[in-house]
Amino acid sequence: MTRRNLVILTGSGISAESGVPTFRAADGLWEGHRVEDVATPQAFARDPALVQDFYNQRRRHLVGVQPNAAHHALADLAARWEGDFLLVTQNVDDLHDRAHAETPPGRGFELIHMHGELLKAQCTASGRVCDWPGDLAADEPSPFHPAGRLRPHIVWFGEMPLGMDRIERALAACDLFVSIGTSGAVYPAAGFVQQARWAGARTVELNLEPSLGSRLFDETRHGPATEVVPVFVG
Ligand code: BV8
Numbered sequence: 001m002t003r004r005n006l007v008i009l010t011g012s013g014i015s016a017e018s019g020v021p022t023f024r025a026a027d028g029l030w031e032g033h034r035v036e037d038v039a040t041p042q043a044f045a046r047d048p049a050l051v052q053d054f055y056n057q058r059r060r061h062l063v064g065v066q067p068n069a070a071h072h073a074l075a076d077l078a079a080r081w082e083g084d085f086l087l088v089t090q091n092v093d094d095l096h097d098r099a100h101a102e103t104p105p106g107r108g109f110e111l112i113h114m115h116g117e118l119l120k121a122q123c124t125a126s127g128r129v130c131d132w133p134g135d136l137a138a139d140e141p142s143p144f145h146p147a148g149r150l151r152p153h154i155v156w157f158g159e160m161p162l163g164m165d166r167i168e169r170a171l172a173a174c175d176l177f178v179s180i181g182t183s184g185a186v187y188p189a190a191g192f193v194q195q196a197r198w199a200g201a202r203t204v205e206l207n208l209e210p211s212l213g214s215r216l217f218d219e220t221r222h223g224p225a226t227e228v229v230p231v232f233v234g
Pocket of ligand 1: 010011012013014016017022023024025039090091092115154155156157158159160161180181182183184185186187188206207208209210211223224225226
């Protein structure tokens with residue numbers, strides 16, 4: 001590929017073949033819980049034990065899974081990409097981070113977890129973030145502030161996603177936008193393809209099946225990420 005500014009957006013579909021459940025599939029995460037019950041600030045205020053346990057369970061599951069060929073293909077691409085490379089993930093797992101760590105050092109690898117990270121916790125009083133100290137209790141005390149507690153470092157519905165300034169700048173300057181493994185159901189991520197089109201970028205969707213935004217892409221390739229991503233990356 002020639003020198004171009006690349007923005008890649010991933011969703012839970014890229015981690016599905018690693019054994020991480022997606023959100024809206026029949027057996028997805030939300031099936032076990034209503035979103036309102038576990039992924040909103042109101043839910044945390046109402047029932048912190050339920051919310052902490054929902055995330056404690058997902059963290060424990062993460063220990064047993066590995067990055068797959070799609071994660072590694074993106075890490076390899078970043079190592080040899082000539083232009084700007086920004087990987088934005090909606091996923092809160094650390095599979096992109098681990099794939100990058102397993103890749104020989106190369107050029108820049110910029111990764112933004114726009115919906116937070118399972119393996120981090122956040123102080124409710126100061127907002128400071130730390131590595132996950134182990135399962136969080138309902139009233140887990142914060143090490144940063146006497147009046148604070150530790151909550152998951154997760155962007156819940158109704159909260160501002162992380163890294164938006166950087167993401168918006170990258171979309172305004174990108175030549176190629178690739179969306180992988182996302183249903184296009186959640187904003188603002190679902191609006192990124194339109195922003196890339198306004199910047200004149202070529203837009204590609206790699207997904208198991210058509211997403212809600214498929215019609216906005218110049219090219220769509222359907223199939224499992226571990227097959228379509230390595231082929232696309234080349
Ligand atoms: C905000 C953390 C403003 C939790 C998550 C505009 C219009 C309508 C609504 C809104 C709007 N703007 C804002 C909203 C409200 C809301 C929203 O979008 N609601 C939707 C449901 C209608 N958005 C928000 O609240 C966002 N905040 O806008 O704040 C603001 C402004 C100022 C000040 C303060 C606030 C915050 C959204 C973040 C919510 N948190 N995650 C957690 O993880 O526990 S979202 C959650 O959904 C995950 O992060 C997930 O990644 C994300 C998207 O889901 P997908 O990843 O796409 O997963 P899904 O199952 O849906 O799809 C999987 C896809 O993969 C499928 O297409 C499938 O076919 C495919 N697939 C499956 N297997 C494979 C595969 N593909 C390839 N290979 C395979 N093997």
